Amino acid sequence: NYIEDIENKLKKINDKNQAIVLTGTFMYKSNKSHVKLKDIVNDIKTITDNPIYTNNYAYVFNGVIGGFVDIGEHQGSYVAKEICNILEGNKIEEGILPKSSGMYIFDYKQIYDYNIDILKMPKDSKLLNKPKYALLLPKPLKITVCIVFSLLILIVVYVVYKFIIEIKKSNKNKKLYERAKEREQLKTDFIVNMSHELRTPLNVILSTSKVAELKINTNNYDNKYLLGKLEQINKNSNRLLKLVNNLIDITKFEQGVYEINLENINIVEVVEDIVLASVDYATYKNIDLVFDTEEEEIITAIDKDKIERAILNLLSNAIKFTHKGGSIYVYIKREKDKVFISVEDNGMGIPKDKINEIFNRFYQVSDTLKKHEEGSGIGLCIVEEIVDLHGGKINVYSEVNKGSKFEIILPIYMVEENFKNLQIKDIQQIVKLEMSDVDTKEN
Structure with missing residues (x-):
């Protein structure tokens, strides 16, 4: 063929x-x-x-x-x-x-x-x-089987996906619940602590005023004794004023109405003045307070009052949690368009697992510290908010029993309309107010 x-x-x-x-x-x-x-x-x-x-x-x-x-x-x-x-x-x-x-x-x-x-x-x-x-099936049946099998796979994948989503949702809800419990506990602790903070200076003021009144009524006093009692009343009044100021500021932060008034100013001078005014409080605890800077003048736009308050808060914490005979080192330097302000001590330190929590409102590191030192637990929160409003950030480096280092980083820039703070303030009074809870003299 x-x-x-x-x-x-x-x-x-x-x-x-x-x-x-x-x-x-x-x-x-x-x-x-x-x-x-x-x-x-x-x-x-x-x-x-x-x-x-x-x-x-x-x-x-x-x-x-x-x-x-x-x-x-x-x-x-x-x-x-x-x-x-x-x-x-x-x-x-x-x-x-x-x-x-x-x-x-x-x-x-x-x-x-x-x-x-x-x-x-x-x-x-x-x-x-x-x-x-x-x-080994006919093509139409094979296609049907493939479709059914694909649908089964899709159903299984969907069920597994929903299961994973539910697990994640459950875990998320659990974390939210735990977080809510933690926040609620923090608020409870804050209320208890705040009650103590309010009651302690009030009791001192009341008892001191009654003793002074008794002495005056009996003419059994001298000017030095009376001035000492008035100093105790002033000190504890400052503690109450600081506490009230902090509460007001926290409320302003939460409502977004906290304002800063910027002016072009030498930040080195601002920090140096604050440190020098705080030396007496460190000296009383036999703590060596040292200030150092790489440059004598760094002009930048800041709210002087707010920056003073932030630095004072860090200093007061350093003094409170540094043992007698310790040291605190305040250092300023410039790197390109940023200024670095660090407050470093060799005190108690902060546990690593607590460092991320210390800026939370009302948070305090441990009950042990609360027993030994006064504080409402909202100071560092205010510091972070102030730094953030200036466009900066704050870093923390700490090790238990070796000390802590707080580093504020602020941008260097100028404002066109230079706000002038015409209000004359006594820096000693400002320091006295912010240091009211670390002054260890007798109440």
């Missing part, structure tokens, strides 16, 4: 219900050479879409669907046995024609390419080119 003749016949077939069965080999008319089996199959597929079957074992591996094919090895084995029977003189009942020695062999890929119902394949059929985990 010539391949050209077969191709011409195939071109005349218009019935899609017909199938093609390849059985033998073909030659080219031009040179009488044999056509490769794979080329035969490919040429036929370019002419027609009709399914191609075979009963030739060799074609199964060259792109046809397959079919019932004879296995030459099986036929040869059967014929050899029959010949042996003849030579041995055994009776041959069915002659030497071999029994059917074929089997159904199909190409898995071609079956699905031609959309053949795989469930109608004969039993014990052998499949070639079947992927290891491929499904």
Whole structure:
């Protein structure tokens, strides 16, 4: 048979219900050479879409669907046995024609390419080119199974996703609850502490005034004694005033109405004056208070009163929590367009897990510190707010029993309309007010 003749016949077939069965080999008319089996199959597929079957074992591996094919090895084995029977003189009942020695062999890929119902394949059929985990199902059913399986996967993924979301939500709610409990406890502690802060100076003021009144009524006093009692009253009045100022400022911060009035000023001089005015409070505890600067003048826009208050708060904390015989080092330097102000001590220090909490409102590091030193727990919060309003930030470096370092970083810039603070203030009175809770003289 010539391949050209077969191709011409195939071109005349218009019935899609017909199938093609390849059985033998073909030659080219031009040179009488044999056509490769794979080329035969490919040429036929370019002419027609009709399914191609075979009963030739060799074609199964060259792109046809397959079919019932004879296995030459099986036929040869059967014929050899029959010949042996003849030579041995055994009776041959069915002659030497071999029994059917074929089997159904199909190409898995071609079956699905031609959309053949795989469930109608004969039993014990052998499949070639079947992927290891491929499904033996009709294409429509296979698609359905894939869709169902995909939906199941999506459902599982959705359930897992919702489960994870719920877990995260639960954890978040738990954290919020714990945070709320912690905040509530802080407020409770603050109220208790604030009651103590209010009661202590009030009791001192009342008792001192009564004693002074008794002495005056009995004329059993001198000017020095009376001045001492008045000093106690003034000191504790300052403690109450500082506490009230802090509460008012915290309220202003929360409402967003706290204002700063900027003026271009030498910040080195401001800090130096505050430190010098605080030396007596450090000296009373035998603490060495040192001021140092890299430059004598750094002009920048600040609210002088607010910066003084922030530095005083850091100094008062350093004095309160530094043991007798310790030291406090205040240092200023400039780096490009920033000024760095650090207050460093070798006192009690702060635990690492508490450093991020100390700027929270009403937070105090430990009950132990509360017992030994006075404080409402809102001073550092005010310091951070003041620094933030100046466009700066504050860093803390601390180690328990080795000391702490608070570093304020402020931007250096000028304001166009230079606000002038015309109010004359006694810096000693300002320091006395802010240091009222660290003055260790007798009440």
